[in-house]
Amino acid sequence: MSPAVLAVTAHAANAMALGEEMVPIPIAFEMVAVIVAAASGVLAARENKLDLIGAIGLAVLVSLGGGLTRDVILQEHNVYILQQPLALPVSIGTAAAVFAFPWMVEKPDRLISVLDIFAVGLFAVMGADKTMAYGYPPITCVMMGFITAVGGGMLRDICLARVPYIFRRSNLYAMAAIAGAITYMVLIESLGMWNIAAAFISVALTMFIRWWSIRFNIMSPTEFDPHKMPEPVKKVARPVVRPIQRAGRRISAKMSHEAEHARTRSRDGSDLKRGGSARNRRSQ
Incomplete structure (x- = not known):
């Protein structure tokens, strides 16, 4: 048997063993994240005067685009949007309902903002968890968690021909997702914590960082030009x-x-x- 076949067999066995040891994240939490992300996609479509098809397309991109991007990069023949039978119907149903009755999400804007950052934290945990199940190193798991969390919003902004939100100066949005993914990996790999408890802690930390940045108006840094910095005041000797x-x-x-x-x-x-x-x- 060739070394390549042995490596693939050992990698698959390691992924299966790790997947059997870990408890999957409850499907209810996954669907909440999908519903909230789909609703935000429909709101963006209405702001840009898109029709029903455009609203459904943006909803699917925002809610499932990050996981699709992750699965395309990993190439592990396990695409979430295809293997989870509830993912696509829930996303499309949410898009149609919100497009027809936008008052459901426009009125409780504070609740939607809370659920939005909850969805970002949960997507980051889900991406890191799935990548870890395949036996990838922690840094790759964090990167895939970040892509899962913000990839849908990035695809939305690309389709709307604007600079992706994660690349603009804002209250710690992308950084909160990265912190959540790192926290999940540290709790699992270093402390051996139960993955459900680690997921709760990581999502809570993501939401806290986002709230803290909004509460005290902490913004992500932008350009840094040392030539534009004010020169230090020089003390002149008195004659x-x-x-x-x-x-x-x-x-x-x-x-x-x-x-x-x-x-x-x-x-x-x-x-x-x-x-x-x-x-x-x-x-x-």
Whole structure:
């Protein structure tokens, strides 16, 4: 048997053994993430005046595009959108319902924003979990978790001919997804935690980071140009001449004040003498 066949066989056996040890993430959580992502895709379609077909297309891209991109990159012959019988119907049904009745998601905007970051955190965990089941290294699992979380939104923005949201300055959106995927891998690989508990903690951390960035307006950094940075204030040594000049000015001012005072006294004395002479002449 050739070494390539042996490697593929060992890789498949390792993935199967790891998959048997781990409990899959509950399907209800997966469907919640799909529903929320599909609803956000329909809202983007309505903002851009797309028809029903365009809304359904964007909904499918946002809700399942990240997982599809991950599976295409991994090439493990296990495409989520094809093997999960509920994924595509739930996405299409959500798109049709939200397109017909947009008030369902436009009114409770705060709830939708909370569920949106919940979906991002859960997609990051799902992507990392599936990649880890195939035996890939942790860094690859984190990358695939990040792609699963934000890949759908990136495909949406590409179809709408605009810069993807994850590449624009915003409140820690992509960074929150990366933190969630890293936390999940650390809890599983380093601490050996049960994957369901690790998923809850990772999603909670993702939501907290996103909330914290919005609450205190923490924005992702943009351009950095060291030439545009303000130059440090340089301390200039004071010359010795300045204190001497200041002392000279004080002495000159004092002498001028004394001279003016002396002129005032002499003027007052002259006035008194003239007044006395005038009184003497009147008395005579």
